Amino acid sequence: MNDKVKDINKDDGKLVMAHMYVAFISLFIGGLMGVLQTMVRSGTFTLPFGIGYYQILTVHGVILALVLTTFFIVGFQFALMSKTVGMSDQQRESAWFGYWIMLFGTITTAITILVGKANVLYTFYAPLKAYPTFYIGLALVVIGSWIACFTNFRQLALWKKHHPGEKSPLLAYMVVINMLLWFIATLGLAATVLIQFIPWSLGMVDTINVLVSRTLFWYFGHPLVYFWLLPAYMAWYAIIPKIIGGKIFSDSLARLAFVLFLMFSIPVGFHHQLTEPGIDPLWKFIQVVLTFMVIIPSLLTAFSMFATFELAGRSKGYTSLFGWFKALPWKDVRFFAPMAGMITFIPAGTGGIINASHQMNQVIHNTIWVTGHFHLTVGTTVILTFFGISYWLIPSLTGRRLTKKVNTLGMIQTFVWMIGMFIMSGSMHIAGLLGAPRRSSYSEYGGSEQATEWIGYQISQAIGGSILFIGIILMVYIFFYMVFAAPKGYTEFPMAEVSENAEPTPKFLENWKLWIGITIALILFAYTVPFIDMLHHSPPGSPGFEDLIR
Amino acid sequence: MNKKQHHKDESTTNLKGTFIAVMILGIFILVSWFIVFGIFLSR
Amino acid sequence: MHLHKYERIWLIFGISSLVLFLVVLGVGAFYKGTQPPSHLATVDPTKVEEHEAFREENLGLRKVGENDYIVSVIASAFNYNFGKDDEGNTIRKIEIPVGSNVLFQATTTDVIHGFQLAGTNVNMMVEPGYINSLKTTFKKTGTYTLICNEYCGTGHHLMAFEVEVIDNE
Ligand SMILES: [Cu+2]
Numbered sequence A: 001m002n003d004k005v006k007d008i009n010k011d012d013g014k015l016v017m018a019h020m021y022v023a024f025i026s027l028f029i030g031g032l033m034g035v036l037q038t039m040v041r042s043g044t045f046t047l048p049f050g051i052g053y054y055q056i057l058t059v060h061g062v063i064l065a066l067v068l069t070t071f072f073i074v075g076f077q078f079a080l081m082s083k084t085v086g087m088s089d090q091q092r093e094s095a096w097f098g099y100w101i102m103l104f105g106t107i108t109t110a111i112t113i114l115v116g117k118a119n120v121l122y123t124f125y126a127p128l129k130a131y132p133t134f135y136i137g138l139a140l141v142v143i144g145s146w147i148a149c150f151t152n153f154r155q156l157a158l159w160k161k162h163h164p165g166e167k168s169p170l171l172a173y174m175v176v177i178n179m180l181l182w183f184i185a186t187l188g189l190a191a192t193v194l195i196q197f198i199p200w201s202l203g204m205v206d207t208i209n210v211l212v213s214r215t216l217f218w219y220f221g222h223p224l225v226y227f228w229l230l231p232a233y234m235a236w237y238a239i240i241p242k243i244i245g246g247k248i249f250s251d252s253l254a255r256l257a258f259v260l261f262l263m264f265s266i267p268v269g270f271h272h273q274l275t276e277p278g279i280d281p282l283w284k285f286i287q288v289v290l291t292f293m294v295i296i297p298s299l300l301t302a303f304s305m306f307a308t309f310e311l312a313g314r315s316k317g318y319t320s321l322f323g324w325f326k327a328l329p330w331k332d333v334r335f336f337a338p339m340a341g342m343i344t345f346i347p348a349g350t351g352g353i354i355n356a357s358h359q360m361n362q363v364i365h366n367t368i369w370v371t372g373h374f375h376l377t378v379g380t381t382v383i384l385t386f387f388g389i390s391y392w393l394i395p396s397l398t399g400r401r402l403t404k405k406v407n408t409l410g411m412i413q414t415f416v417w418m419i420g421m422f423i424m425s426g427s428m429h430i431a432g433l434l435g436a437p438r439r440s441s442y443s444e445y446g447g448s449e450q451a452t453e454w455i456g457y458q459i460s461q462a463i464g465g466s467i468l469f470i471g472i473i474l475m476v477y478i479f480f481y482m483v484f485a486a487p488k489g490y491t492e493f494p495m496a497e498v499s500e501n502a503e504p505t506p507k508f509l510e511n512w513k514l515w516i517g518i519t520i521a522l523i524l525f526a527y528t529v530p531f532i533d534m535l536h537h538s539p540p541g542s543p544g545f546e547d548l549i550r
Numbered sequence B: 001m002n003k004k005q006h007h008k009d010e011s012t013t014n015l016k017g018t019f020i021a022v023m024i025l026g027i028f029i030l031v032s033w034f035i036v037f038g039i040f041l042s043r
Numbered sequence C: 001m002h003l004h005k006y007e008r009i010w011l012i013f014g015i016s017s018l019v020l021f022l023v024v025l026g027v028g029a030f031y032k033g034t035q036p037p038s039h040l041a042t043v044d045p046t047k048v049e050e051h052e053a054f055r056e057e058n059l060g061l062r063k064v065g066e067n068d069y070i071v072s073v074i075a076s077a078f079n080y081n082f083g084k085d086d087e088g089n090t091i092r093k094i095e096i097p098v099g100s101n102v103l104f105q106a107t108t109t110d111v112i113h114g115f116q117l118a119g120t121n122v123n124m125m126v127e128p129g130y131i132n133s134l135k136t137t138f139k140k141t142g143t144y145t146l147i148c149n150e151y152c153g154t155g156h157h158l159m160a161f162e163v164e165v166i167d168n169e
């Protein structure tokens, strides 16, 4: 009835919003846990009611890295699919079904953590053993997300059937690539959780193969970070150009970048296991080389982004070398927040190259440098882009207006975030180079001089963390304001067009069989030999250790 | 014909600013990487 | 697919940088032997003290040559076992002369632990069923803290040891 005001089918809007509620409530809970951790680590604060540091650390990791991201991404991608290729009633039903399974899994895992039976952190490395419902809940989240995957695949397939010979819409193409990536990656997670962890935690088997479980986890763990990043890239490539009054620099380069991400973000998990025993260093190096391949699409993206900005500025008559920079809509939060994210990706990506550099990894492995690193990547680049998306997505779904007030608040939010993160992540990077460990409660390490040196940086982490928490309160307020209180009206769902100067998109970019084939071949190449080695030379398995985490 | 059209496009797409921007980015990556590599060697 | 002239130059520059990094790392790893710790030997985690390297008398610092040392350590929640001294007291600190070549080898009897000598390149994972090892030469004197940098349970942040690199006069 009111559909004209809204920019998206009303029922699809409801589905997307259901995901967004979970995402933003998770943001608040996870952020609160985060600021508490930085306080504890500053040495000035003790948690009340017998709550453990590692318990809130587990909540923080699970709810932000797994729940917030997955729900936001799945929801956002449904919005994009609904907008570009549409959604049938049947598809909407299956999407809801996946949503409820994910939510049920989330609650199951959350309760297990809250009662203190799963202080295993979000990586749940064996042989630390959580209560079975922790793993069962996680498995359900994954299974629910698979339903979303196949719903998206079906959406595009049906559209293609009705539009024979046409190239698929860019955003739909990108969503399908990201979901393919997610599906192939989560097969590893599902394998270790279903075959190893659940039977072991239920007592059906006595021991677990630790190295195999870690290898399967990191087979999933690296593409996970690209699953977070690609929706941000979708916005950068296909939405931001519209917001700045420009065009997409090149449709084919955008697609090519996504194809490269699909192929090279999976066979690289060893770069998280560089200092581990039991893996031949030759295979570690091979995966390091493959890791460096996945940098190339980001190099492409950097060029495409700057080019989009420059062309937009020049078309508005700014002719000087960097004049186009001024032409950008710096006061529009829909641009400013993602742009802040893009700028952050420069140090974030650079840190990533350093981390993956084979033996150099020994300098920073498991130090708080790594924590600083991914608070720049997922905690700034990705999340600020997600916030930037929310400023138009939420009001456009709820049939309200993005007001001047929200715009100003959003600008402040972005500044607050950048300042807080600069302080927190900066001190994490420095402390990490000095040797301070990640994932550790406050400790003076027996009065060690080195540890004393770290404490100063931990205090600045608490300052940065507190500023970030102010940013989170602001964002959660903005979210609920946009849902319930902003004036009714129309907000545009911005989608950019391809520049008329861009080359036509070659057909081979839609050769799904080819891309999936290469992806699988690369995975088999990178993992078959070392994995068989692992199984052949495996030591006796490990029993569970559940007493160490109480 | 197509080819000719194309060349004309290239000369009108002035991307000098983009080029300088990405090169600065590239140099930032190189410098940062070698700083940490220096730390690795010195330890 | 056609690329803008500048984009081609940028990609060549970027990819060459990546190749340069890989060559530097590859030469270090395969020619100079600075591979990351990747020891392949396995051990039964319930019987580590039966293994030659981790027998009571072999734990801690051992001099094996003019300038060569081996340090053998059993990690367990939440402690590093460096063995006992001549009087039977638990060793709480070791001293290594500067410039000596040291091989660290470690394993665990329970969960995964970290093994990081803060401020050095000695940084490796210790996992049940495996012995991990790492060679290093200490270039600077000083007191270094050995810390566990992989979460291993409630007392994780208390797991530490002291290593002093001393002048060798
Ligand atoms: Cu990674």
Ligand SMILES: [Cu+2]
Pocket: C113, C114, C148, C149, C150, C151, C152, C153, C156, C157, C159
């Ligand atoms: Cu530990």
